Amino acid sequence: MRLKEGKDNCTYIVESIDMELNLERRLEALGLTPGSRITILNNDKKGAITVRFRGTRFALGKRIADHIMVGEDVA
Amino acid sequence: MNQDIIKVGFIGNPNCGKTTLFNAYTGANLKVANWPGVTVEKKEGRTVYKGQEFLLIDLPGIYSLTSYTMEEKVSRECIISEDVDVIVDVVDASCLERNLYLTLQLIELGKPVVLALNMMDIVEERGMEIDLHRLPEMLGIPAIPVSARKKTGLEILMHAVAHHKEYAKQGPFIHHHSENTRHQHNHHTEYAMVYDDCIEDKIDILISQFDKKYPDMKNKRWHAIKFLEQDETVMRQYPLEMKALAEHNYEKEIINEKYDFIEEVIEEVLVNKSRKEECTDKIDRYMTGKWIGLPIFLTVMALVFFLTFTVGDWLKGYFEIGLEFVTERVSSILRLLGTNPMLESLIVDGIISGVGGILTFLPNIFILFLALAFLEDSGYMARVAFVMDDIMGRLGLSGRAFLPMLLGFGCSVPAIMASRALEHRKDRLKTILVTPFMSCSARLPIYVLFSSMFFGKYAMLACYSMYLLGIVIAILTAYILSRIDGSRAEQSLLIELPEYKAPNARTIAIYVWEKIKDYLTKAGTVIFLASIVMWILLNFGPQGYVTDITQSFGSLIGKAAVPIFAPLGLGYWQIVVALISGIAAKEVVVSSCSVLFGIQNITTAQGMESFVATLGAMGFGAANAYALMVFCLLYVPCTATIATINREVGSKKLTVQILLFQLAVAWSVSFIVYHIGKLFLL
Secondary structure, X not given: OEHHHOOOOOEEEEEEEOOOHHHXXXXXXXXXXXXXXXXXXXXXXXXXXXXXXOOEEEEEOHHHHHOEEEEEOOO | XXXXXXXXXXEEOOOOOHHXXXXXXXOOOOOOOOOOOOOOOOEEEEEEEOOEEXXXXXXXXXXXXXXXXXXXXXXXXXXXOOOOOEEEEEEEHHHHHHHHHHHHHHHHOOOOEEEEEEOHHHHHHOOOEEOOOHHHHHHOOOEEEOEOOOOEOHHHHHHHHHHHOOOOOXXXXXXXXXXXXXXXXXXXXXXXXXXXXXXXXXXXXXXXHHHHHOOOOOOHHHHHHHXXXXXXXXXXXXXXXXXHHHHOOOHHHHHHHHHHHHHHHHHHHEEOHHHHHHHHHHHHHHHOOOOOHHHHHHHHHHHHHHHHHHHHHHHHHHHHHHHHHHHHHHHHHHHHOOOOHHHHHHHHHHHHHHHHHHHOOHHHHHHHHHXXXXXXXXXXXXXXXXXXXXXXXXXXXXXXXXXXXXXXXXXXXHHHHHHHHOOOHHHHHHHHHHHHHOOOHHHHXXXXXXXXXXXXXXXXXXXXHHHHXXXXXXXXXXXXXXXXXXXXXXXXXXXXXXXXXOOOHHHHHHHHHHHHHHXXXXXHHHHHHHHHHHHHHHHEEOOEEOOOHHHOHHHHHHHHHHHHHHHHOOOOHHHHHHHHHOOOOOOHHHHHHHHHOOOOOOOOHHHHHHHHHHHHHOOOOHHHHHHHHHHHHHOOOOHHHHHHHHHHHOOHHHHHHHHHHHHHHHHHHHHHHHHHHHHHHO
């Protein structure tokens, strides 16, 4: 599912990121790679969301949140 | 001793305090700013420690050593080249997990790396501790705690740099890796960052290939890793016929394994981490809440606004008294000295009133930036971007653009300076373009004068409508521009939300001082020149020095420009000159009117009456007055703002284009308002 569809305080595993190369690389350099964990902190609004990955909080715009595919964290 | 100079490259993530640390050594006046990649050009400085000379190179703030952005390329090439003997990796110790990623990449480059653990004071404030013994053991490089702000640890850092230069080889490493590697080499004794066997095997194959084909290549391990990441630069520079290896891009695996290792490091090195994080999450539940986030932000901004204008204006009053005192003193001294009246007029009417008038705004600016520094240093500012992102997104602006626009109500100069916080140049330009439409406090005297002369009991309403009109024009402009460049649905905000912390007095002082210094020096020099130019225009004519303003160049220019302003109902040369003089500073329009129409005490009831009578005799009525107010709201901002725009956009051509656009908007809106107004008001 899309990251944007995730619930607050839930942790997901990133499956894929599908965006223009530049943005994708930037996210990867920040540690948001397929297989990494991402926790949604706040997905209450229609647009941007706040998340935590690799120990740092980030605000992500809606478009980014829509283009990151995630799966349930089984662990 | 010059041949023994040690060349040190300073590198680190954006916002890690790298430039501050660099400045602490060199004392050079480098700009410390806030958006990633502020130091795009290379900056150098020198320092001496125990007779050893160091050449320091300030590299751009980056998150990683890939070669996708200019900053990354610049840094990487500089470090690989002979220009750098030792790398100082400046790390924000309060955000170790994120910062160590770059550190691991730097270590892989094979040059001596010294870790400078900056912001240790913040780590302590947050009740965290870093095991300074274990960290070097795991990374194989020295880690020196420093504070760029308090200037502590600076000498030890240089000592470590001088020492570590000799040891190009890293280690020894003490890890507690439990996994049984079947790999032929025990890399764990050689390298800090060891990948899983599958990747290590491929690295080995590549290294043996490099050995054959490029025997002179330095640090083959790094090149092999970069080859596996399919790094364009490396693959172009050292092509290999390795189809099987080149097919798959191992970049993601390599990034993941680095972060896995970092997690391991953090686990062993960082004590007490989780406690404060929970605290930040609790605060964020309100600050970024769906319903309450926006009201909180508006309240905070209202408070900032309120402080700026109440306390600021209160202090400004004293500045004005001081200025009057200085003016009187200077003119009496000049008279005593028997200076010629022309020089006296230049100094008193030109320079002191021009430059001094701007200096009286200093209290407002000071308070405004004090409040902003407080918000920024506490970590709240990044949340504002999140809260405002959706609303601003609809206008085609980033969430961060909201702040400069709001500040525009105070003064356009700090507002435009605040647009620096925006990451993308396109966003920044758009914000700079619309910010002057937000009615700044200097324009208020114009509204007050003309609305109380022509609108009687509706004066307040007329004033208020100016503010509304400014907002509407700004929003419309942003919206239309975004429609044109198609960035409407951008919504790709990506911003780190740092943990909340108690603001540090020293950081705030440095931040505010930087801004004030900027304001005083840059804006001051321009205003100084503008004041002189304005004075010359109003006091010199074809016959030379004139005391009668109607004979001046200013009036000639005004008369020549009358046809342009006639369609707006402003075709009176005095009004035109007043408007031109308003470019020096907007309040000047009022004082110019009083000089140009020869009316003293223009703000008193009598003054206004005779002014209305004079204007009325010229056919200048309520519609004209309203058109004048609109024009003042929208036309070219004051010289200080123009100078700021020029500095921020960094191009004279672009600045002129922005000014022409604003003039065009002012002309058209005033034209429309004047003609509609004539239907109703006459």
